[in-house]
């Protein structure tokens with residue numbers, strides 16, 4: 001179905017995003033600015049927010065539109081009973097001014113859905129985030145989210161992480177930051193890595209300090225760094241590093257607003273039906289004993305279910321299960 005841009009700005013209808021593998025909209029009827037594209041992506045994401053949800057509220061110029069829209073829908077009564085978990089002091093302030101009820105991960109360790117922007121998105125929906133400095137809180141909130149919708153304009157799409165030639169941020173402790181910077185560069189000499197301390201103020205003379213009191217080293221690469229999980233492990237093994245801005249295998253849905261329209265893409269699962277083979281073999285080996293056959297079916301179905309979840313989702317669901325099971329005061333230690 002072809003949908004023009006104004007639809008995204010006006011529609012309040014709730015469609016089930018997670019049943020749509022891919023939706024391509026018709027080209028816009030007029031030229032839109034980059035900020036308008038960000039707003040279009042943000043408003044589209046908010047269409048999938050439901051009353052009663054605990055929401056991760058992202059940071060940045062794209063996420064800001066989503067937070068504004070949530071505030072607007074709460075005010076008009078189209079949404080109610082929302083709890084927001086902000087990913088930065090800035091978003092906290094924005095949401096507070098909009099009257100969005102807020103909480104934190106201590107009180108709400110399981111989040112229904114997070115909506116946030118990104119600096120880069122690769123073809124596998126891996127992200128670079130943190131050019132606005134909020135990567136640590138964003139990663140904490142978004143790994144605790146059952147669904148993570150990433151909203152971007154088309155300029156954020158890259159062939160590989162680092163492919164924009166712009167920064168991949170790493171949050172580090174201030175102590176001996178030059179030492180940590182050198183260690184980071186040494187990890188990626190093959191990719192021509194150059195690290196720079198992020199600064200601000202007149203002439204850039206002052207180190208930028210994150211909401212957590214840390215510094216940021218921006219890494220720039222000449223080439224593809226290859227295996228992202230190996231790169232992530234190597235960075236996180238360095239003492240002095242707090243977190244990096246690669247969000248690997250975290251996004252569950254991507255909404256891109258570009259000049260040719262809006263696309264919605266859900267994370268593909270690894271499930272290709274291969275689990276069914278051992279299941280069928282196990283069932284037939286159990287014949288004529290029905291209990292063994294039934295156990296095989298259960299095993300196969302469990303494998304299929306597990307394959308459909310990302311590792312971070314598995315953790316979230318495990319915690320959710322424990323939370324539901326351990327209701328009441330016994331949950332508290334004293």
Ligand SMILES: O=C[C@H](O)[C@H](O)[C@H](O)COP(=O)(O)O
Pocket residue numbers: 058059060061062063116117118119128129130131132133134135138
């Ligand atoms: O720290 C900032 C966040 O990771 C932002 O979500 C990211 O930088 C994208 O920001 P923007 O929507 O302003 O392009």
